[in-house]
Amino acid sequence: FGSLATKVERNPSFSSLNSDDLSYFKGVLGEKNVVQDEDRLETANIDWMHKYKGSSKLLLLPRNTEEVSKILEYCNSRRLAVVPQGGNTGLVGGSVPVFDEVIINAGSMNKIIAFDKVSGILVCEAGCILENLISYLDNQGFIMPLDLGAKGSCQIGGNVSTNAGGLRFVRYGSLHGNVLGLEAVLANGDVLDMLGTLRKDNTGYDLKHLFIGSEGSLGIVTKVSILTPPKLSSVNIAFLACEDYLSCQKLLSEAKRKLGEILSAFEFLDSHAMDLVLNHLEGVRNPLPSAVHNFYVLIETTGSDESYDKEKLEAFLLHSMESGLISDGVLAQDINQASSFWRIREGVPEALMRAGPVYKYDLSIPVEKMYSLVEDMRLRLGQSANVVGYGHLGDGNLHLNISAPRYDDTILAQIEPYVYEWTSKHRGSISAEHGLGLMKANEIFYSKSHETVQLMASIKKLLDPNGILNPYKVLPHSLCSYS
Ligand code: FAD
Ligand code: MLT
Ligand code: ZN
Structure with missing residues (x-):
């Protein structure tokens, strides 16, 4: 498991679960939505690539925003760390616990709240599976502006939280443009209603953007409104x-x-x-x-x-x-x-998984230079691994994947930091669409300046002063020490 970059220590300021906590959660959510079953926890603790594994003892399934709010308020006061989880299809170790964080999955919040056939604006809960939204809209004569291979399991809340790109980005652009509003719950339980359905709204700072692509580190997204294009014939x-x-x-x-x-x-x-x-x-x-x-x-x-x-x-x-x-x-x-x-x-991605262990990189690189990295990597690794290149060429997004016989620190040392340095030298991004998660939290400086990252850490501290939301992810560990 893991890579050099994933070696972190549990934050000692976090509490461990006790029986009072379980009683509280059962009181709020009902017995069956407080999951301690070992098999279900095994699945929720391990990521899609089978590369990152946590040891959480608790999975919570809230049914509405109020329940999310109560859970978070409680966890914050008790300093229980949490990991928001959607379809658990994330590829950077962001969706699973690192240690014993409580897993909160919005999968039971899967209602379509409203759809306006004139404007094409869909309002739904965060746990809706992307493919279900695609089918719903198809019946209405519309499409989702977003499509991706994991559509059968990923949730719209997970898509928004990772700012997923996918296969239609070249035409419809980023979720920063298509998401018109959202509702999010902060670490202290406060509910932020930003569920607007307007295309234009310049009243003050547009805070919803903080939650698009912040990988569950600033709040739990509970509802979204999204602009959907008409289905063309x-x-x-x-x-x-x-x-x-x-x-x-x-x-x-x-x-x-x-x-x-x-x-x-x-x-x-x-x-x-x-x-x-x-x-x-x-x-x-x-x-x-x-x-x-x-x-x-x-x-x-x-x-x-x-x-x-x-x-x-x-x-x-x-x-x-x-x-x-x-x-x-x-x-x-x-x-x-x-x-x-x-x-x-x-x-x-599925074929790569079946072939064995894979080192996965998701890079934005100027199109002219993009494939040189794949070739350089092939020269570097020789016969020791299969270097594979594919991706969203139309968006300048390369998926560089290295399929190896085993996860091995020697191979990893030949890949990293070389791949990040190469990308940085060409003014690319080390995360085009998958996020930083646990995998790249410490690598953020390859793509962002110190001043920018410092401001991100200040925003994190403001919104989540105890650091309970998806700890060890996104931001460098050195900037996220809490006492
Ligand atoms: P998860 O994997 O469960 O979580 C991802 C992150 O979001 C985590 O940090 C988690 O904490 C956070 N999160 C989840 N739900 C919430 C919530 N309600 N509130 C706050 N935070 C939350 N990605 C692309 O961008 N483009 C692609 O083309 C693409 N194709 C893929 C194909 C396959 C086969 C697979 C396995 C993955 C692919 N991905 C792709 C990656 C992944 O599917 C997306 O990042 C997806 O958006 C994650 O959604 P999810 O519901 O599975 O979230
Ligand atoms: C894709 O485009 O297929 C996804 O982002 C998944 C991957 O990179 O493997
Ligand atoms: Zn992709």
Whole structure:
């Protein structure tokens, strides 16, 4: 388990659970929402990658904001540390306890509160599973501005708290733009009602943004309002092959210019990622089997005019083929083929997991430089590991994954801090969309200045003076000592 960066000590100012605490929680939540069952705790203590493991003895399942408020107020007064947990699909060790923190999961708060068909504004509780929101909206003729491979388990509260990016970011942008409001409960139990449903509202500081992407370190998100785009009738998806990275990059510039407003996804994977998917996931086949290709690009368009959109995409593909940017390609003929293309891209994290231990990095790097890091890392590690590159090329977001035979401090020492230094040197970000969690709390300075991090620590101290909310995560441990 773990990495060099995860070696932390339990904060001695935190209390340990006692029987009075359990009685209090049972009084507020009812017996069955105070979970001490070993199997359920085992699942809640361990992250999706099976890399980080806590030893919490308690999982709480509040049913409404008032219960969240009571629990937090109590934990704060008793100095019991807590970890907010959603679908537990996070990839940086942020969603599981490090030691014995109480796990609070909003999964029972899963109601849709309102949906306005005129504005497309959805208001719902934080525990709604993303896929359920996608299906609900589909019936209403709308879509979520956010989609990602973990949609079957992740919760909207978790998405907002990580400011998840995902597969539609290139078209609809960040949750900082799409989330119109939210309700959050602070460590002392105070409920902040910022559940606005207005697109424009410049009255004072827009505090909801503090909770978007702060990974449960400032409060528990209990409700969100989100702007959802209408579902458009024509969706096309092409699966393409490029022989070198420069072609992928040029294809992106061309796609932005030529497909313009209908471009809705631009994703890439290298041949190492493709091999993993083909070898480890059942029923997946290569849509371009006639030759081995170095890179694959998935382009989706979404628009309102079927013949115009198709014509536009076909002309773009023909031109890209003629100019040699793509060496092969196929356009999905039906919805099944379209989902089989998405399965390849969305299946990469699962295939990596099945292949064995993985060191995962989620980086923003200027597109021209992005793949050089993968190549440098391959040279550095030689035969000792499989270096895999894929991600949201359209957003300048590389997922650099290193699949190794075992978790090993020697391999890790060859990867870190090299990968962070490389990223910092190119003015990139060491967390594009997954957050810092436990994995990168001490690495924040590679992407943010000392003054900025100091201000973050002051905000944390103001909102959570006892440091009970998701301790050891996000901010460097040296700045988060509490007495
Ligand atoms: P969790 O994993 O449970 O928690 C994540 C963080 O949010 C933790 O710090 C936790 O404390 C906090 N948190 C959770 N709920 C709340 C709440 N209600 N209030 C306050 N804090 C809370 N991420 C992307 O950005 N883009 C992707 O394309 C993407 N694809 C993925 C594909 C797969 C297969 C997997 C496994 C993960 C993927 N992720 C992706 C990462 C992850 O799914 C997202 O970060 C997701 O948003 C996490 O949601 P969750 O409900 O599982 O949260
Ligand atoms: C993805 O884009 O597939 C996700 O962010 C998960 C990952 O990086 O593995
Ligand atoms: Zn991603």
